[in-house]
Amino acid sequence: AQRVTQPEKLLSVFKGAPVELKCNYSYSGSPELFWYVQYSRQRLQLLLRHISRESIKGFTADLNKGETSFHLKKPFAQEEDSAMYYCALTTSGTYKYIFGTGTRLKVLA
């Protein structure tokens, strides 16, 4: 069965420090991977998807099929990055998101 694992429930970093939010998945085929973000009192929104290969708000994520990972990275964290981050997967030709349990990022001043 497909599964998404986010091993860290909480990640605290200081402003200006690098950030890496881990995401591993299990799926034998070709997945599509996404990162969703939920800021305080806001709805879940798409941050980036691997097929776009773009950087949003300074965040990047590379799909590593060998390690089945899709870690989210940012070189210099900002206080406004504090939020809940969810990694999600869809399998090719389907529409169901399979979400991880999420990681809460706290950026300290």
Next chain:
Amino acid sequence: GAGVSQTPSNKVTEKGKYVELRCDPISGHTALYWYRQSLGQGPEFLIYFQGTGAADDSGLPNDRFFAVRPEGSVSTLKIQRTERGDSAVYLCASSSTLNTEAFFGQGTRLTVV
């Protein structure tokens, strides 16, 4: 409206009662999804509509849960004989086509007492 709208935002009900949760998707979006998010968990898929039909309801936990989308726009998630374990945030999302970005609503927080 500008985004996916869900009503009510909060619902408290007694065990055994029937509840309806409403989702108003972004205008023109043909795909509509329902997810359930329990405390400390990520959203879990419940059901997907393409137009008026439920294309996949494999995530509905049991036959107490049912959803409709009679005119291909607004959807209602119905829960009969609610149980305390049904307490969660119920999220609705919509997208314009398959495999495009899904836009989420704010969710309905259901509490069964």
